[in-house]
Amino acid sequence: MHLHRRLGAVLTATVAATAALTGTAQAATTMTDLGTIPGASWSIARAVNNSGVAVGRSSGNGWSRATRWAARATITDLGVLPGGRYSNATGINSTGVIAGDSEVSDGTNRAVRFNLDGTITDLGLVPGHSDSWGLGIDDSGTVVGEGWDRSTGNRRAVKWDAAGVLTEFPLPAGTTSSLMGGVAPNGIAAGSVYAGQLERAVRWNLDGTVTVLASLPGGGDTRANAVNRYGQVAGYAFTIDGGQHAVRWTRDGRIVDLGAANPYGSIARGINENGITVGSAQDSTGQSVPTRWDSNGASLGLGLPATAYTGTAWAINRSGVIVGNSGQYEPNRALRWIVG
Structure with missing residues (x-):
């Protein structure tokens, strides 16, 4: 294993704004632009822990750096492995240890x-x-992620424990590859597996078993993007007519259609231990709006800066702090939303 010192802590300013709301629920929402490290032009926040510390990346012209935003607005460039131009942070645990990935000198990823x-x-x-990717971290310091092979396109969900020991997550019978979605603080993980071209959301349980999660009635592919400590899972599922709906799977494996009231498509990317789910939902123009679904499934549009017309929410912590980003074709900005 190689160790490399981070670059220094930088930038402390944030900008607060009140978000415009859409959706079926209404509540006061405060939105904050988290900013970027010096020299970067855009940023994305991918995860947040229960202390409110967010992580993601900041990018400039031909480079990006894994970035940490402290709850009091200090921004830290987390650095990159020797010879690399790109790094990314994708998860943070309760102690502040962070998972992610970095390019190395030969252009592959670790x-x-x-x-x-x-x-x-x-x-x-x-x-x-x-190549390998880190996509989340639990409170024991175990990093979950994937291996990816450039020649075949094959992917395999794996984990590295705190000592760096690698374990592959089990594949259900008849499946050939797997993708990692995320991990809960206690180590429950979720993702998806492939049987031919068919994708199915799965949950990897603490006892070492794997649960294949339900599809929508008559529907097709499913994917799990996040899981909480109780085994509730967030992701998306396709309907019988090909629509993509944000969904939540209950602890006992039932599927809850969060996008049933939205004919334009939606996706869930994060879930907290209260069952509150975040992601994005398309509006009538086809643009994605950062969205929060409460434990009963009521949706709330989180709002965007006046200069942005699309974005997504990636993660939510126990107290309801949400992080994500504006932008798709316009420059992205890392955002934090607090509801209520």
Whole structure:
């Protein structure tokens, strides 16, 4: 494993605004532009822990850096492995240890752990795969992610424990590859598996078993993007007529259609331990609006800066702090929303 010192802490300003609301629920929402590291022109926030510390990346002209936004607005460039131009932070646990990935000198990618002392641990490759990605971290310090092979396109969901020991998540019978969605603080993980061209959302349980999650009636592919400590899962499922709907799976595996009232499409990307789900939903113009669904399924549009017309929410913590970004074709900005 290779260790590399981070770049320094930078930038402390934030900008607060009141979000315009859409959707079926209404509540006062405060939106904050989290900013970027110096020299970057855009940013995305991908995860937030229960202390309110967010992580993601800031990008400039031909480079990006994994970024941490402290609850009091201090922004830190987390650095990159030697020879790389790109790094990304995708998860943070309760102690502040961060998971993500970094490019290395040959242009391939490595799953990494960003440590509390400012070093970066290269978690290495998955056997038979050319690249690896870190996509979340639990409170034991176990990083979940994937191996990816450039020559075949094959992907495999894996985890690296705090000592760096690699384990592959089990595949259900008849499936050949797997994708990682996310991990709960206690180690329950969720993602999806492939049987031929058919994709199915799964939950990897603490006892080592894997649960294949339900589809919508008559529907097709499903994907899990996040899971909480109680085994509730967030993601999306396709309907019988090909629509994409945000969904939540209950602890006992039932599927709840969060997008039933929206004919334009939606996706869930994060869920907290109260069952509140976040993601995005398309409006009548086809643009994606950052969206929150409460535990009863009522939706709330979180709002966007006046200069943006699209965006998504990626994660929500226990107290309801939400992070994500504006932008798709316009420059992205990392955002934080607080509802109520």
